[in-house]
Amino acid sequence: MNKIKSLEDLRKMKQNLEHGMNIREKSNEPESLVQIRVAMATCGIASGARTVMNTLVEKIEKEKIPAVVTQGGCMGYCYAEPTIEVRVPGKDPVVFGYVDSAKAIEIVEKYIVNGELLDGIIPTNYKTINDKN
Amino acid sequence: MAQYKMHLLVCGGTGCRASESEQIVENLKSEIKNLGLENDAQVVTTGCFGFCEKGPIVKIIPDNTFYTQVKKEDCAEIIREHVLKGRKVSRLLYEDPETQKHIEDSKHMGFYQKQMRIALRNCGFIDPENVDEYIARDGYAALGKILSEMTPEEAIDILKKSGLRGRGGGGFPTGLKWEIASKNKADQKYVVCNADEGDPGAFMDRSILEGDPHSIIEAMAICGYCIGASKGIVYIRAEYPLAIKRLKVAARQAREYGLLGEQILGSDFSFDIELRYGAGAFVCGEETALIHSMEGLRGEPTVKPPFPAEKGYLGKPTNVNNVETFANVPAIYLKGTEWYSSIGTEKSKGTKVFALAGKINNVGLIEVPMGITLREVIYEIGGGIKDGKKFKAVQTGGPSGGCLTEKHLDTPIDFDNLIAAGSMMGSGGMIVMDEDDCMVSVAKFYLEFTVEESCGKCAPCRIGNKRLHEMLEKITSGKGVPEDIEYLKNLSRVIKDTSLCGLGQTSPNPVLSTIENFYDEYLAHVTERICPAGSCKALKLYTIIADKCTGCTACVRACPVDAITGEKRQPHVIDPDKCIRCGACYEKCKFTAIHVQ
Missing domain, CATH: 3.40.30.10 (Glutaredoxin)
Incomplete structure (x- = not known):
């Protein structure tokens, strides 16, 4: 191991290392972040949800977007897999269907960063037990 | 990656x-x-x-x-x-x-919602054996900042302003302690970390060392720079093998990165630490006894002054702080005194770690801002009393502390309020008791501990505590008389006034505070010879209800001391003088004919 010779070195080192810890730091305050949930049921995985998830994780990490990507179970939109749910703080969650890597990047750039609405939104007509209050 | x-x-x-x-x-x-x-x-x-x-x-x-x-x-x-x-x-x-x-x-x-984690900030968050994860969370940044931007005086000043007080029990202002040590001139000074955690039930220091050892190393280095010491010693009990291992791994990693050793981070400051193992004697948590133990002498306290800050380890100025105190230090330098002093009450700043134990649903280690009430801790974080029983008391401060009762539930917890309520912060053990706990037995339990742990150097502590314990034993075995309560109080005062060190000066506290808060319970033991909580075995009275007894003789066969007599198919009788209160008859009787008082 190389010695750390100055405060400057230490700070640089921290910047290189914090990358790996980001996901834990973010989980400390999930409420203030954009939460992206990728449906990872069997049908989702079969239609490429894992690739979409990888793309999303890399994208938000690269652009330092305050978002966290989690996995969810089947949302029931098997016809439209892969599906992702995006929850921007203060807004209602939005579900996108037929998401591939290109679409995922578009969602991040346009919907999450700029707040523009996109095609491919699935109107949600259900309530979850978490929503009842 | x-x-x-x-x-x-x-x-x-x-x-x-x-x-x-x-x-x-x-x-x-x-x-x-x-x-x-x-x-x-x-x-x-x-x-x-x-x-x-x-x-x-x-x-x-x-x-x-x-x-x-x-x-x-x-x-x-x-x-x-x-x-x-x-x-x-x-x-x-x-x-x-x-x-x-x-x-x-x-x-x-609920367990986490009211908590605020400063000393435990990295526990359960980073891999303690990976220095990179500590650095990724701003580890060693406080040390770096101080070494390159501050004089020792400036750094001490920050700590003084933060209002941090020692978490080991006494609550002495940490910044002031550092200042005194820094002003004493000597060719060699020492920083000592007191990891001789001894209160029954307390394990916060162990958890910090196991979960975040680098924060302690960093804080000791900061302290070394501030007081002008190049050597640090962690006095840790040998019963903490995992904490010792993690600390050793952390020290090795810090050395490899040059965060311990010569000219740390390019400055002129050099510092390194070593470990000393204690044999787990409670009295060695006392500064002077700890230092004697490190010197290879008997772990016995000596009179202060001279304080360790003047004449400590090997006669050199030594600053002793407890693990939890050190764990707060890097966070204070990173986030600033304003942030730190905004947490807590007027005279007790920051947070305190408590080891929550006893008859409570969520047993565990919690860190809460000073000023939180006992009610919040017990009912919101602790999830209430086990099995829906009634809250009776909470013991804080270990063998040096006392009991708090229902009337203290809404008192904000801080150093001074606890003392005013007849207890103390101590190192943060918090043992919750319910209606089934007998307070005389609780006091006896702590005295048992003190008698065991007294080093024996001074008579009040060695003999006095033994007498207190005997008296409590007498009361719980049903042989007490009303005068005993006064005797207990008098002897307690004498022990407090005349003992040499903190151990003896505080050891009667559990007795005094239980007498103060539960006088009726003591009285019931010595006058009516009953234990209201039903916990003192010797005070139980087993009798047979004649109307219910069918004379089946099951109890006669169960009784190990032949205390039950009677004709077949006739009501039986228990001889109270022979009865050893084992409860065997009670369990055997199919007709609920055995009455326990």
Whole structure:
């Protein structure tokens, strides 16, 4: 191991290392972040949800977007897999269907960063037990 | 470097390791490998999450899913269901004791909602054996900042302004302690970390050392710079093998990075630490006794002054701080005094770690802002009293502290309020008692501990505590007389006034505070010869209700001392002089004819 010779070195080192810890730091305050949930049921995985998830994780990490990507179970939109749910703080969650890597990047750039609405939104007509209050 | 989408944090503290958490880590890793998820999920062994009641704990990041009481057989299911398919394993989720509902993530658990983690900031968050994770969370940045931007005086000034007080029990202002040590001139000074945690039930220092050892090393180096010491010693009890191991690993890593050793971070400051093992004597938590023990002498206290800051280890100025105190130091320098002094009450700043134990639903390690009430701690964080019983008292401060009762439930907890209420902060043990606990027995328990741990140097402590214990033994065995209570009080005062060190000066506190708060209970023991809580065995009276007794002779055969006599099919009688109160007859009787008083 190389010695750390100055405060400057230490700070640089921290910047290189914090990358790996980001996901834990973010989980400390999930409420203030954009939460992206990728449906990872069997049908989702079969239609490429894992690739979409990888793309999303890399994208938000690269652009330092305050978002966290989690996995969810089947949302029931098997016809439209892969599906992702995006929850921007203060807004209602939005579900996108037929998401591939290109679409995922578009969602991040346009919907999450700029707040523009996109095609491919699935109107949600259900309530979850978490929503009842 | 792989970008993991999930981190699986597994508690590697002593408590969870005892329930095979190491095996859980192995199983999680091998299942991840089986499914080819090596680039997606990372398994990390962390320090204590504090929720020891329900260990072993596995926490899944980023969704904060909090799995409790995980067994090594559950690992495959966690990986296959949660990591692969995003479905939580609901049977392993924490169940709210009140609503019986599963709580999905730690952010919604009452146990964590009122907590504020400063000293425990990295416990259950980073891998304690990986210095890189500590550095990624601004580790050693406080040391770096101080070495390159501040004089020792400026740095001490910051600590003084923060209002940090010693967390080992006494609550002495830490900044002031450092200042005194820094002003004493000598060719060599020492920084000592007191990790001789001895209060029954307290384990915060162990958890910090196990979960975040680098924070202690960093703080000791900061202290070394401030007071002008180049040597640090951690006095740790040998019963903490895991903490010792983690501390050694951390010190080695710090040396490899040049964070300990010569000319740290390019400055002129050099500092290194070594470990000394204590044999686990309670009295060695007292500064002077600790120093004698380190010098190879008997662990006995000496009169202060001279304080260790003047003449300490090997006669040189020495600054002794407790583990939890040190753990707060880097955070104060990083976030500033204003931030720190905004937390807590007027004279007690910051947070305090408590080891919550006893008759409470959520046993564990908690860190709360000073000024929180006992009610919040017991009912919101602790989840209330076990089995729906009635709250009776809470013992704080260990063998030096006292009992707080229902009337203190809404008192804000801080150093001064606890003393005013007849107890003390101590190192932060908090033992909750319910209606079934006899307060005389509680006092006896603590005296038993003190008698055992008294070093024997001064007579008041050596003999006085023994007499107190004998008197309490007499009362709980039903031989007490009303005058005994006065005698207990008088003797307690004498011991407090005349003992040499903190151990003896505080050891009668459990007696005095239980007499003060539960006088009626003492009185019942010595006048009516009954134990209201029904816990003192010798005060139980077993009788046979003649109307219910069928004379089946089951009890006669169960009684080990032949105390029960009677004709077949006629009501039997128990001879109270022969009866040893074992309860065997009570359990055997099918007709509920045995009455216990």
